[in-house]
Amino acid sequence: MKILFPIILYLVVSLLLLAPCALCQDEVSGCVNCHSELDDGDIEAPTELFKNDIHNQAALGCVGCHGGDPTSDDEDLAMSEATGFIGVPDPTDIPKICSKCHSDPVFMKSFDPGLAIDQYAKYMTSIHGIRNSAGDTKVAQCASCHRAHDIRKANDPKSSTYAFNLPGTCAACHANNVYMAGYDIATDQHTDYERSVHGIALLEKRDIGAPACNDCHGNHGAVPPEVGSIDKVCGLCHANNMTNFDQSTHNEYFDALEMPACETCHSNHYVDSPSTDILDGETSVCAQCHNSDESPEGLEAADGMRKSIDSLNTSLTVVKEKLDESDRKGLFVTNALFTWQEARQKEFAAKTAVHTFDLGKVTGVTAEGLELASQADVAADDLLAGYVFRRAGLAVSVFFLGLLALLLWLKARQIDARQQSL
Amino acid sequence: MIDRRSFLDWLLGGTVFAGLAAILYPAARYLEPQEIPEAAISSLKVGTIEDFPLDSGTIFKFGRKPGLLIHDADGKFRAFHATCTHLSCVVQYRKDMGAIYCACHNGRFDINGKNISGPPPRPLEEFDVHLKGNEVYVSLRG
Amino acid sequence: MTRTDSKLYDQLNVRFKLDALVAFLSSKKVPRHSHSIFYYTGGVAMFLFVVQVCSGILLLMYYKGSADSAFESVRYIMSEVPFGWLIRDIHSWSANLMILFVFIHMFAVFFTKAYRFPRELTWFSGILLLFLSLGFGFSGYLLPWNELAFFATKVGTDIVGAVPLIGEPLLEFLRGSEDVTATTLSRFFGIHVAILPGLFVLILSMHLLFVQRQGMSEPPRWKDLPESEKSYTPFFPDFLLRDFALWSAVLAVVAVLAVLSPWELGLKADPFTSAPAGIKPEWYFMFMFQTLKYIPAHVMSIEGEILGILMFGLGGLLWALVPVFDRDGSRKRWSRFVRLVGLIVVLYIIALTILGYTST
Secondary structure, eight states: OTTHHHHHHHHHHHHHHHHHHHHHHHHHHHHHHHHTTOOOHHHHHHHHHGGGOHHHHTTOOTHHHHOSOTTOOOHHHHTOGGGTOOOSOOTTTHHHHHHHHHTOHHHHHTTOTTSOSOHHHHHHHSHHHHHHHTTOSSSOOHHHHHOSSOOOOTTSTTSTTSTTTHHHHHHHHHTOTTTTGGGOOOSOHHHHHHTSHHHIIIIISOOTTSOOHHHHHOSTTOOOOOTTTHHHHHHTTOHHHHHHHHTSHHHHHHHHTTOOHHHHHHOSSOOOOOOGGGTSSTTOSGGGTOOTTTOHHHHHHHHHHHHHHHHHHHHHHHHHHHHHHHHHTTOOOHHHHHHHHHHHHHHHHHHHHGGGTOHHHHHHHHHHHHHHHHHHHHHHHHHHHHHHHHHHHHHHHHHHHHHHHHHHHHHHHHHHHHHHHO | OHHHHHHHHHHHHHHHHHHHHHHHHHHHHHHSOOSSOOSSOSEEEEEEGGGSOSSEEEEEEETTEEEEEEEOTTSOEEEEEOBOTTTOOBOEEETTTTEEEETTTTEEEOTTSOEEESSOOSOOOEEEEEEETTEEEEEOOO | OOOTTOHHHHHHHHHHOHHHHHHHHHHOEEEOSTTGGGGGHHHHHHHHHHHHHHHHHHHHTTOOOSTTTHHHHHHHHHHTSTTHHHHHHHHHHHHHHHHHHHHHHHHHHHHTTTTSTTOHHHHHHHHHHHHHHHHHHHHHHHTTOBHHHHHHHHHHHHHHHTSTTTHHHHHHHHHSSSSSOHHHHHHHHHIIIIIHHHHHHHHHHHHHHHHHHHOOOOOGGGGGSOGGGOOEEEIIIIIHHHHHHHHHHHHHHHHHHHHHSOOOOOSBOOTTSOOOSOOOOOHHHHHHHHHHHHSOSEETTEEHHHHHHHHHHHHHHHHHTHHHHSOTTOOHHHHHHHHHHHHHHHHHHHHHHHHHHHOO
16 A cells, blocks of 8 residues: 555646646647638638747637637637637727736736836827727727737747837838828838938848837837927937037027927938038028028038038048058058048047037047048058059069079070080 | 170179079068067056056057956956947946946946947957956957 | 089088089980970979978968967068068969969970889879879968858868768868867968978979989980980089079069969958858869869769769879879870870860859
């Protein structure tokens, strides 16, 4: 008898350990077994898609969202109202369905303790959320962006909300002028974004750090940044530009005129790579407010900044050409190039200093840049002078080696001739 | 006949000498001791402890690339490659933040070089720091 | 003719028996005929080897043979050391010219049938020198540790690995590990600056000794010529002076190439990047590399690459053994056939090399 007890204990414990897994197997197979057999695409497709869904991987099945009884083999019983079956949820119900779990701190802790639980609260402050709760079924709800049965974590490269995929996800509705017809907002944001410095960085250069739609508009609490907050949004990355601007005299005037800080000069979705063209001349953004009659100082300062940065840029270009030429001639440019790159960094710094709108500060930075550029220039000249020296040295060496060859040959002929005559 | 021969011999001797000079001059110059003695540095003395006040960061040149030496508030030295992992701007130590900061896009790294906010995708590469007496040396990892 | 009146000469002669040497040198003669120019090719190859030794020793002063500093040390030689760029470019150009001249020398010997009795051993030692030269080229190519060299070595050693039976162990012996790594660089460095030079000098000495003992070969048709119609140039000093003249000219050509067409260093090798497009071996391996591309993946259940390697192995062996097949007493038709095969080989190598550089 004594030996029986451990055996029974072992069997019981094993069965207990197996039990939960056996249950979840049943649950999945209950819905999936039938739906995967059906030829109707709409009904069958979710069973395939759901395989990669994060919820499926956490062993959360169909019931969580759709209700019903997966343990029943009878189609009518399994999907009867008594079991809480709701079928395809109405778009206006989806946020609540998701928030059942996603807003529950205790529940979420047992699955993904790192995930925020404020999505629903934020969503309800967004334009999408406000319209959805008012009964608009066309606006984005959870499944519009995260998809319904192929939900992946945002850091999964196949996710519809992964940084590289997100602009396309938003554009699915926002770039569709038929779909957006009733909403009175533009549909060119995505085309603008694609050719902007940010869009090119993210979508073409694959710089995961570059901003997608949500980085400025927020993700769940999606709203356009307000006039007063746009500099904070841009300042998330362009911190020095923001600080410079905030401390400048422009800050106050922009506020008074209710002009958004960055957008007024740089536009919003189509932020172009900054060129000095926007300071001065026909494309000047300064001239939108400043005019030569009332505030000529502003235009003069802009003109000065442009000239200062342009002169650094010109000198950088000239030195770069020399370095490229040296490179083509097989000279070793790495050291000079290092100094040149430092000078180029100063050009960026000068462009940042433009946001102080203080001509003295800009010229201070460009002066440092010009100094470095002239060092690189001297180095490039040294290289090219070295090249002339190489050529001259080669000419002298080849002359002597050639002469040597010639004289030796003559000498050999001379000896030959002597031997013939002997 | 004799004259022409001896002229050729004389010229030949001179040219042999010139040819040898053309070969030996570059070789001799090549063998001169060099001011920059090492090709690839794996270790570098950046200064003495007194050069680096507590809670400060200093940029040093490691070969062709910039490095950042941090003497933290507790007196510990750390050194990193000072190139931001986002777009390769040079990073700096910010006393007010107690963090390493990249001015280009507001990227931040903690004092251990871990990227903590902003666009940088990876931590900064770290150097080893050794103290010999009061001299501070940094060396490549690995 | 020799000036035996010099005091210094007398002093040395007593000690080293210089008279015998002078007698030997003055009796040495080089046949004069329409293809005499090919007698210079071996000398030029040897001169370029001397250039390689001298420039190689200079490079050793600054080069570091380890993966973390090899590239940097070559960059340092090229950018910081006065004339370092020149030494490196001369070493690279002279290496290529040396292999070119070794090939020309070999084909000259082949077509003049100079490998026949009694010079079989001279031919065999020459073949060894050819393989050692190719080994020099292959091992030296990796030493700057740049991207192109890294991947070319990877591809090159992969081909070695495909050889049946001995391939795999040979591959790991060459690489020092399963892949091309820092260990491979150390090995190639050792092979390039110690093992190969030692072997090369030993075999070259034998090769030269053979040539000196046997004298210059005469064209086969001279056998039937009366002595009066044969014409010779004395080796010393006439031929030697012409040798020197040619060597000066070759050195000038090397200098011009080194200055006007310098070798790039490119990017440092990074084992974790994918191979850049257009990996090509050095030109003297190109005909084999290109051939392997044309062989289908499988030929009658044998893997195409292995078949190619076996073919080149067999071909190389037959080529090396030509003194055995084509003897002095061989029939005329056979002798002509051997020459025709040689001609086809030359045309094949030239054609495949050109294809290697022009086809995409």
